[in-house]
Amino acid sequence: xxxxxxPAGGAPRRRPLATGEKSTIVYGILGVLLVLLVAQLWLLxxxxxxxxxxxDSVVLPAAVASLACLGLNVGLLLYLFRLE
Amino acid sequence: xTERDSRTPDxxxxxxxxxxxxxxxxxxxxxxxxxxxxxxxxxxxxxxxxATGQIWLLLRSIFRRRAPGAPPxxxxxxxxxxxxxxxxxxxxxxxDPCLLVRRGKDEFVAYGSECTHLMCAVLPExxxxxxxxxxxxxxxxxxxxxxIAGPPRRRLPVVTLEVRDGGIWATGxxxxxxx
Numbered sequence: 403x404x405x406x407x408x409p410a411g412g413a414p415r416r417r418p419l420a421t422g423e424k425s426t427i428v429y430g431i432l433g434v435l436l437v438l439l440v441a442q443l444w445l446l447x448x449x450x451x452x453x454x455x456x457x458d459s460v461v462l463p464a465a466v467a468s469l470a471c472l473g474l475n476v477g478l479l480l481y482l483f484r485l486e
Numbered sequence: 487x488t489e490r491d492s493r494t495p496d497x498x499x500x501x502x503x504x505x506x507x508x509x510x511x512x513x514x515x516x517x518x519x520x521x522x523x524x525x526x527x528x529x530x531x532x533x534x535x536x537a538t539g540q541i542w543l544l545l546r547s548i549f550r551r552r553a554p555g556a557p558p559x560x561x562x563x564x565x566x567x568x569x570x571x572x573x574x575x576x577x578x579x580x581x582d583p584c585l586l587v588r589r590g591k592d593e594f595v596a597y598g599s600e601c602t603h604l605m606c607a608v609l610p611e612x613x614x615x616x617x618x619x620x621x622x623x624x625x626x627x628x629x630x631x632x633x634i635a636g637p638p639r640r641r642l643p644v645v646t647l648e649v650r651d652g653g654i655w656a657t658g659x660x661x662x663x664x665x
Contacts, residue, residue, distance in 0.1 A: 422515055425518060425519045428519060428522045428526065435529045438533065439529055442537070443536060445536075446540060446543075453547060454602070456660075458550070458551065461540075469537050471536075472534055478526070478530075
């Protein structure tokens with residue numbers, strides 16, 4: 403056995419994160435989530451404005467971008483679940 | 487110097503806390519962590535709602551493109567509208583209020599009469615060459631339907647007209663990007 407408790411020659415065992423460390427990670431994830439949310443809100447208002455004015459050309463790219471933001475958000479949430 | 491205890495709000499150890507707090511002990515750091523994690527979950531839910539809104543716009547856009555154009559409809563007789571006067575009509579459906587204005591002997595213009603700001607009815611001011619929205623003092627150019635003052639940023643939908651057999655016919659509606 404090594405000092406960190408892992409078997410000799412094996413990969414070092416990961417120390418479980420303390421609540422304070424997890425809170426820091428959650429803070430970081432929350433920051434990114436909020437930035438993505440603001441970007442999505444802006445996209446939705448700008449697209450609605452263009453669509454009401456009869457401009458359909460931006461609707462598809464905006465929908466793709468919004469779905470990409472949602473994908474990132476879901477990915478961050480899944481990472482958060484893995485921290486448990 | 488003693489180390490601050492992260493489980494209590496004031497950093498003192500649990501044994502030094504008041505009786506009521508010892509009876510109902512809450513790990514403050516753990517509580518804050520759970521609250522932020524739940525907030526992250528809620529944020530993702532809001533993100534999904536925004537993405538759903540974008541998909542809804544996309545579907546509406548596809549259906550709008552596939553919809554057939556409105557059939558021509560007779561609005562009024564030429565003699566019904568004196569020069570400088572305006573009449574209200576609905577086109578292409580009963581839910582679309584419009585305004586026909588006679589600017590000159592042979593000059594007719596028609597627009598959707600809902601303000602592009604917050605859908606109040608616009609009023610014609612023919613002598614000033616503009617349409618006015620009384621709700622928030624938005625103004626549109628009578629000749630083109632473009633916003634000239636106030637909060638509106640989009641022009642009014644233009645109803646294309648045709649004069650034939652002594653009647654004025656609405657033949658279609660053009661939105662901003664189609665003009």
